[in-house]
Amino acid sequence: MPPLSQDSPEQILLRILGRLQNRRGLDFREYRSTFIQRRIQSRFLSVKLKENDYAAYESYLATHQEEWDILFDTLTINVTEFFRDPPIWDYIERNIFRPLFSRPHPLTLWSAGCSMGEEPYSLAILAYEMSLLSVNPPPITIYASDVDPIALAKAKAGIYPQKSVLPLPSKRVKLFFTQEKDGNYKILPKITALVRFREHSYLNEPFVTNCQVILCRNSMIYLAQEAKDKALHNFHKALEVGGLLILGASEVLVGNAYDHLFDTSRIHPGVLRKASSA
Numbered sequence: 001m002p003p004l005s006q007d008s009p010e011q012i013l014l015r016i017l018g019r020l021q022n023r024r025g026l027d028f029r030e031y032r033s034t035f036i037q038r039r040i041q042s043r044f045l046s047v048k049l050k051e052n053d054y055a056a057y058e059s060y061l062a063t064h065q066e067e068w069d070i071l072f073d074t075l076t077i078n079v080t081e082f083f084r085d086p087p088i089w090d091y092i093e094r095n096i097f098r099p100l101f102s103r104p105h106p107l108t109l110w111s112a113g114c115s116m117g118e119e120p121y122s123l124a125i126l127a128y129e130m131s132l133l134s135v136n137p138p139p140i141t142i143y144a145s146d147v148d149p150i151a152l153a154k155a156k157a158g159i160y161p162q163k164s165v166l167p168l169p170s171k172r173v174k175l176f177f178t179q180e181k182d183g184n185y186k187i188l189p190k191i192t193a194l195v196r197f198r199e200h201s202y203l204n205e206p207f208v209t210n211c212q213v214i215l216c217r218n219s220m221i222y223l224a225q226e227a228k229d230k231a232l233h234n235f236h237k238a239l240e241v242g243g244l245l246i247l248g249a250s251e252v253l254v255g256n257a258y259d260h261l262f263d264t265s266r267i268h269p270g271v272l273r274k275a276s277s278a
């Protein structure tokens with residue numbers, strides 16, 4: 001059989017990613033190429049094509065329109081959990097929320113790359129608990145955004161399988177969830193009411209400003225350096241001076257390229273403070 005295309009795998013990959021951007025608005029050419037290649041090649045095997053056969057996969061996409069959505073979903077990894085990485089949540093409670101909740105100033109928090117909602121709902125649960133302990137609790141708005149509409153739809157529904165809820169202390173499960181007839185757990189309106197979901201890429205202009213805290217955890221690891229710079233500038237723009245950006249446990253910034261934007265000294269690993277001079 002003659003080859004389907006004379007183009008190199010790299011050229012075909014860029015073409016596929018360009019078409020995906022036209023359909024879905026997100027440019028995966030801004031992500032790390034090794035990550036993209038690994039993920040896309042997992043699709044080749046799933047649709048029974050040879051490893052590395054980019055030309056055959058491009059033809060497959062042309063005749064199987066549903067594959068574009070599956071590809072998009074494959075490139076956005078949605079793994080998440082409630083109160084993921086417990087030490088950072090202890091830090092948020094003690095060192096960030098306690099001082100913020102001791103004053104009535106309205107709070108704006110943003111979970112960027114929120115996946116299926118476990119992270120913003122964890123923020124909302126903690127904020128709700130802190131409000132009960134405060135004499136004069138501040139009004140709270142938690143924004144939560146992701147590029148993946150499938151993950152966002154699950155987040156908005158707020159329904160989770162038992163295994164997602166099981167690691168939570170039973171007190172939190174009783175106070176913040178109700179069990180459905182099918183055994184799943186639905187998060188209660190007193191928590192969902194605090195969270196506003198939105199389809200958005202943090203590589204685009206931020207839709208919110210003057211945030212006290214932004215969480216962007218376990219999402220930027222897939223970005224190429226230039227896109228990471230763009231994301232960090234956008235988060236800088238969205239924070240109030242002195243506001244905090246919280247990255248994932250393994251995402252500590254190396255070097256001093258961002259010193260003009262963020263102060264990382266004397267703070268917790270992965271927590272950056274918007275510098276006052278920038």
Ligand SMILES: C[S@@+](CC[C@H](N)C(=O)[O-])C[C@H]1O[C@@H](n2cnc3c(N)ncnc32)[C@H](O)[C@@H]1O
Nearest residue numbers: 076077080113115146147148201202217218219
């Ligand atoms: C591994 S999940 C992390 C979820 C959560 N932050 C956590 O740490 O548990 C990464 C999420 O980032 C989202 N994502 C990837 N690129 C994004 C972008 N440019 N803008 C917004 N969300 C993005 C993916 O769709 C995915 O849901």
